[in-house]
Amino acid sequence: MTGEPLLSVEDLAVRFDTEDGVVHAVDGISYTVDRGQVLGLVGESGSGKSVSSMSLMGLTAGRRTTIEGRVMFEGRDLLTLPGSEVRAIRGGAISMIFQDPLSSLHPFYTIGRQLIEGVRAHQDGVSKKAARERAIEMLGLVGIPDPRGRVDAYPHEFSGGMRQRVMIAMALVNEPKLLIADEPTTALDVTVQAQILALIKRLNEELDMAVILITHDLGVVAEIADEVAVMYAGRIVEQAKPEALFEAPEHPYTWGLLRSIPRLDTPRDQELVPVAGRPPSLINRPSGCHFHTRCPYVREAHRRIDPPLEPVALGQEDHVVRCLLPHETRLELWRSLESGADAAAAGRAAGTEVTEIKA
Amino acid sequence: MGVLLLIISAITFLIFYALPSTDPAQLRAGRSGSPELIASIRHNLGLDKPIYVQYYRYVKGIVLHFDFGFSYQTDAPVRQQIVDRLPATISLTVGAVILWLTLAFPVGIVSAVKRRSLVDRAAMGGALLAISAPVYWLGLVALYLFSNDIGQFKIFDGAGTYVPISQNVGTWFSSLLLPWMVLAASFAAFYARLLRSSLTEVLHEDYIRTARAKGLSERTVILRHGVRAAILPLVTVLGLDIGILLGGAILTESVFNIPGIGRLAYDAIKASDYATIQGTVLFGAFFIIVANLIVDIAYAVVDPRVRY
Numbered sequence: 001m002t003g004e005p006l007l008s009v010e011d012l013a014v015r016f017d018t019e020d021g022v023v024h025a026v027d028g029i030s031y032t033v034d035r036g037q038v039l040g041l042v043g044e045s046g047s048g049k050s051v052s053s054m055s056l057m058g059l060t061a062g063r064r065t066t067i068e069g070r071v072m073f074e075g076r077d078l079l080t081l082p083g084s085e086v087r088a089i090r091g092g093a094i095s096m097i098f099q100d101p102l103s104s105l106h107p108f109y110t111i112g113r114q115l116i117e118g119v120r121a122h123q124d125g126v127s128k129k130a131a132r133e134r135a136i137e138m139l140g141l142v143g144i145p146d147p148r149g150r151v152d153a154y155p156h157e158f159s160g161g162m163r164q165r166v167m168i169a170m171a172l173v174n175e176p177k178l179l180i181a182d183e184p185t186t187a188l189d190v191t192v193q194a195q196i197l198a199l200i201k202r203l204n205e206e207l208d209m210a211v212i213l214i215t216h217d218l219g220v221v222a223e224i225a226d227e228v229a230v231m232y233a234g235r236i237v238e239q240a241k242p243e244a245l246f247e248a249p250e251h252p253y254t255w256g257l258l259r260s261i262p263r264l265d266t267p268r269d270q271e272l273v274p275v276a277g278r279p280p281s282l283i284n285r286p287s288g289c290h291f292h293t294r295c296p297y298v299r300e301a302h303r304r305i306d307p308p309l310e311p312v313a314l315g316q317e318d319h320v321v322r323c324l325l326p327h328e329t330r331l332e333l334w335r336s337l338e339s340g341a342d343a344a345a346a347g348r349a350a351g352t353e354v355t356e357i358k359a
Numbered sequence: 360m361g362v363l364l365l366i367i368s369a370i371t372f373l374i375f376y377a378l379p380s381t382d383p384a385q386l387r388a389g390r391s392g393s394p395e396l397i398a399s400i401r402h403n404l405g406l407d408k409p410i411y412v413q414y415y416r417y418v419k420g421i422v423l424h425f426d427f428g429f430s431y432q433t434d435a436p437v438r439q440q441i442v443d444r445l446p447a448t449i450s451l452t453v454g455a456v457i458l459w460l461t462l463a464f465p466v467g468i469v470s471a472v473k474r475r476s477l478v479d480r481a482a483m484g485g486a487l488l489a490i491s492a493p494v495y496w497l498g499l500v501a502l503y504l505f506s507n508d509i510g511q512f513k514i515f516d517g518a519g520t521y522v523p524i525s526q527n528v529g530t531w532f533s534s535l536l537l538p539w540m541v542l543a544a545s546f547a548a549f550y551a552r553l554l555r556s557s558l559t560e561v562l563h564e565d566y567i568r569t570a571r572a573k574g575l576s577e578r579t580v581i582l583r584h585g586v587r588a589a590i591l592p593l594v595t596v597l598g599l600d601i602g603i604l605l606g607g608a609i610l611t612e613s614v615f616n617i618p619g620i621g622r623l624a625y626d627a628i629k630a631s632d633y634a635t636i637q638g639t640v641l642f643g644a645f646f647i648i649v650a651n652l653i654v655d656i657a658y659a660v661v662d663p664r665v666r667y
Contacts (some may be wrong), residue, residue: 090572090573098569103565
């Protein structure tokens with residue numbers, strides 16, 4: 001990639017002022033997305049992954065919301081642009097698809113109408129007829145059989161997978177440069193999931209469209225992402241290329257995520273281990289390392305010192321992690337964990353203290 | 360529908376004929392009526408027959424001839440009475456509906472969009488007042504202030520009277536303005552609140568987020584996507600309310616002296632004019648049933664998911 005990235009998020013912070021206190025939903029995250037690149041944002045619910053990407057488009061704006069940082073898209077800061085210009089980008093150069101395709105489509109309008117509306121919102125002077133043709137073309141592109149016959153159908157007349165295809169078609173009508181896919185496969189069953197992912201990947205390649213894929217499912221990310229960022233409590237705690245992240249993850253939270261999903265390359269009898277403990281409150285966040293309340297390898301200093309996001313080692317600038325454990329210890333811990341050891345055994349093997357975390 | 364009307368007619372018949380109250384024959388004979396006179400009136404009205412015969416005759420008249428009998432009070436055919444009164448009731452209803460919808464929509468939408476703002480609080484506070492104010496009280500206040508004879512500000516021509524539309528469209532309009540406003544006040548308030556809560560809920564829906572993500576203007580998002588979905592609960596109540604009002608807005612018509620079906624029913628009740636009461640009740644029931652039917656049809660039009 002030459003020149004500057006397509007999207008560059010710098011120190012984005014999103015806070016919601018609620019009756020119970022200020023929710024630090026996103027706490028200073030930075031990342032870049034190049035043209036045609038697929039970035040996976042991974043994390044459990046409440047880690048800020050959806051909020052951060054919706055904030056890019058001004059969809060979280062409200063009287064009680066504070067958004068800070070910079071979101072540079074093609075040389076312009078989306079956070080300071082006037083509303084009308086952000087609107088022109090929304091659904092135009094950047095479009096979004098969401099988790100639940102049924103509730104995300106308006107139940108009272110035909111899908112054709114909803115697609116046409118998107119075309120005409122961004123392309124001045126397009127006739128209804130031309131917009132309709134465009135809609136049909138897009139429905140065909142995303143694999144809806146008989147798009148001409150289906151364009152006047154209502155969302156409830158489609159199956160879940162087809163609805164998500166409709167959503168994707170809707171997102172594509174204006175040839176976006178960036179597609180933000182917020183848990184696009186979560187509400188779908190597994191076989192359909194694979195189809196939708198394949199579709200997103202195909203469109204990414206064919207249309208050279210960058211994708212931010214938000215998911216809690218590392219398996220999804222492994223399939224199509226060029227870069228993966230793991231989020232925890234509103235921050236990125238580890239970021240790397242997928243190969244590095246799956247081969248040698250360095251953040252204890254990433255280990256937790258990896259050990260909680262079934263894999264083909266691990267012994268069958270190896271148990272799946274959920275990440276112990278509960279996600280922290282985003283109102284009263286833990287001191288020091290935000291993960292320390294759930295980290296078996298916590299040390300006294302970790303409760304006080306907030307680790308920066310740093311390269312895991314010299315010469316590995318494209319793999320960054322937010323962890324106070326020494327690099328070598330992290331590698332050893334993961335080696336044991338990967339071969340099926342539990343946290344206590346792994347700690348012994350790596351010669352480090354282990355604290356039991358109550359679920 | 361026929362069955363339902365039959366049941367309703369039977370119930371009203373039972374209530375008015377079988378339950379003890381003033382003998383209509385005696386009422387007609389007057390204070391000095393002799394027993395012979397009363398007996399002959401009873402015979403003329405068919406009141407000396409057993410109740411099931413009376414009922415059978417009544418239903419037969421309606422089914423075969425659309426004949427609702429004759430008013431005990433004026434001897435006029437009940438059907439004719441109701442038909443004569445219908446224009447006034449329709450005028451009142453249609454005007455009030457238009458008025459309250461044009462009030463309720465902007466208020467409800469603004470309140471939902473600017474929820475918890477000063478505008479919202481003021482609007483909803485006002486709505487609460489309007490809902491709580493009884494129609495007869497509001498009507499009397501309105502008359503006191505604006506009616507043509509006793510009013511303090513005589514700005515509505517013909518206020519406090521009723522002028523048929525066939526007579527003078529301008530005066531018809533101005534004479535009905537007050538009753539429209541009084542009748543519409545509580546409805547407008549109720550509808551505004553209903554729309555506010557419905558729209559508030561809808562605006563949290565995922566498809567509203569989608570509409571915003573498409574880059575539509577906020578105006579389009581709220582009006583075309585939000586309100587479109589939020590009117591569903593309003594359709595139901597609107598249909599029924601129109602049905603009820605066509606059956607006669609007794610309070611409003613009485614206060615403003617509008618010769619509508621409500622007023623007819625009120626006068627008939629005062630005079631124990633059973634045939635007329637029966638007729639107005641059946642008419643009211645008929646309108647409500649029809650309104651229900653129309654609501655069901657409207658539902659299918661508004662919401663494509665509904666199929667019959």
